[in-house]
Amino acid sequence: MNNEFIMPAPPLPRTPAEEEKLRGRLTGFKIGYDEGYLRGRLAILDGRPEEPIPVRNLHVMYVASGKGYPYSPLDEAVLYALQKLTTQVTITDVRQNLVGLADAQRPDLVLVLDGLELPLDQVAELRGRGIKTAIWLTDDPYYTDFTINIVAHYDYVFTLERNCVEIYRGLGCTEVHYLPFAAHREHYRPTTGRSPVQRDVSFIGSAYWNRINFFRDIMPELMSYNTVINGIWWDRLPEAPLYGERIEIGKWMTPQETAVTYSGSKIVINLHRAHVDELDNNNKLYIPAASPNPRTFEIAASGTLQLSDARDDMGTFYKVGEEIDTFSSPQEMMDKIRYYLTHEEQRRDMALRAFERTLKDHTYTKRLNQLLTIIYG
Known part of the structure; x- marks a missing residue:
């Protein structure tokens, strides 16, 4: 028996079409790997619970904007957070009789979102009853022609625009604070499986x-x-x-x-x-x-x-x-x-x-x- 080693024949060179197909396949593997890695890492991070914050023994009356979409998702986000952070939340909106509701519920704080359509006499009556009032403005600085007329009526003013802080303080507001909006995780989170959008x-x-x-x-x-x-x-x-x-x-x-x-x-x-x-x-x-x-x-x-x-x-x-x-x-x-x-x-x-x-x-x-x-x- 002849045990002489026989070299295998070299592979035939690939045609240009085969080369293109191979490159496409390797690119597809790379894209798939990258996408899978990103989605997997996002899933791990998204699965982590949010750091717990102690619940405050407070009753907050939350006054929603009353404007519907696109403000209603903001209302949902603020309400969700308040319910996690305080012992009691009463929900209402700018179209309701806040004074009568406050007399019945006796909240510690009335927090108003936007507030452009809330009658200011109601805010004055709430403050007259010793209830703290706060407003979180949603559209600074784009609607300041209106907001400069209402901010001085509240105990606390929160604005999402840094450049409005001194403007409102100049109007006599002593408690003006910069507080931008955020992300509501119940609304905004990554797609951790295959996305329907590409x-x-x-x-x-x-x-x-x-x-x-x-x-x-x-x-x-x-x-x-x-x-x-x-x-x-x-x-x-x-x-x-x-x-x-x-x-x-x-x-x-x-x-x-x-x-x-x-x-x-x-x-x-x-x-x-x-x-x-x-x-x-x-x-x-x-x-x-x-x-x-x-x-x-x-x-x-x-x-x-x-x-x-x-x-x-x-x-x-x-x-x-x-x-x-x-x-x-x-x-x-x-x-x-x-x-x-x-x-x-x-x-x-x-x-x-x-x-x-x-x-x-x-x-x-x-x-x-x-x-x-x-x-x-």
């Missing part, structure tokens, strides 16, 4: 004119990716018909729909509205906006990468460049979109860090505990 880039928001002007010149490049825009007034954009259903006009998305869309997008753009807008604002003092909007926290709570326009106070809440990233021009935004769509590991790690930061510091339970601590110590 997008490269998403933007959800109303088409204020600063947003129209920002997007117009870069629309061809932005929409060359799998990009979808949702929100009202996008028929203001002349080029909107060119993109068909990828610009969804006139739909208010629920928080749950929004969270699924955020979580299924590789990048979510957060472009704040402008503080100067003669058509849509009521801000004759032109108070500039420095603070992050509620969407900042909601995007981060959905487990995706956020690109936001730069705001002066953003770094107070997230580490810019580590937890979220920012841009100062349309071209810088496009440069960063290109970068993060081709650097999966950086995109994934930043999304995870922002998600973890949000769970730790930026939930409504944490915010309402801050509010109660300011009032009661």
